[in-house]
Amino acid sequence: MKKETENSIHKNDSKQLARFAKALGHPTRIAILKHLESQSCCFTGDLVEIFPLAQSTISQHLKELKNAGLIQGEVNPPKIKYCINKENWKTAKGLFQGFFE
Amino acid sequence: MKKETENSIHKNDSKQLARFAKALGHPTRIAILKHLESQSCCFTGDLVEIFPLAQSTISQHLKELKNAGLIQGEVNPPKIKYCINKENWKTAKGLFQGFFE
DNA sequence: TTTTCCAATCGTACTTTTACGATTGGAAAT
């Protein structure tokens, strides 16, 4: 059983919140997420067409969003379909809400 | 008079949201803001005592938060009192709320 | 099997961020 002070819980929350915030800290990633919210899902190629960025750059941004847990990809050969990770999205929403009161 | 398409407004929002998110994208800055929320205001020196970081590092984080518009400092010689910038805080809150729906 | 297609990864260059100690600046106190 894990023993945690209230303080360390807050610290963990701060870390997690910062992690999410960092992932949101680039206009392209915000735009990608907005697109995913509106479309529910999309392929990497769709984004490459929308944004004036190289395919490798888009891929890198997707990787960061995935690492932060905000999106998830499922293979749908030969394409990969990206969606919002609803669980973590909810967590992020809650953390930001709590932060701003 | 400025002519803006709905699209460009959304783009601007994305940029602003990313700017705020980037400023929130570090655990120390989250912790500073949480402290300011709870204390309403504080001095740089207070933070230097709380965080295991050099005074110059704290100062840098404060600068970033100030540049992002999330805090403001008023001189109270020889100290400087930092507070949340309530207007921009509200803006940020609104942007995040809108983003997460 | 070979080709085709999509996306990840590699290698690279450049910029930005994070952290530190040292120095500077400005106002109050001596």
Place this chain on the structure above:
DNA sequence: ATTTCCAATCGTAAAAGTACGATTGGAAAA
């Protein structure tokens, strides 16, 4: 006038972020 005090800024070093073109990998199609 000098000292003291707090915080900003400078200079620097190391790490992380952003972007690109080129290459690789893996699955489907030919």
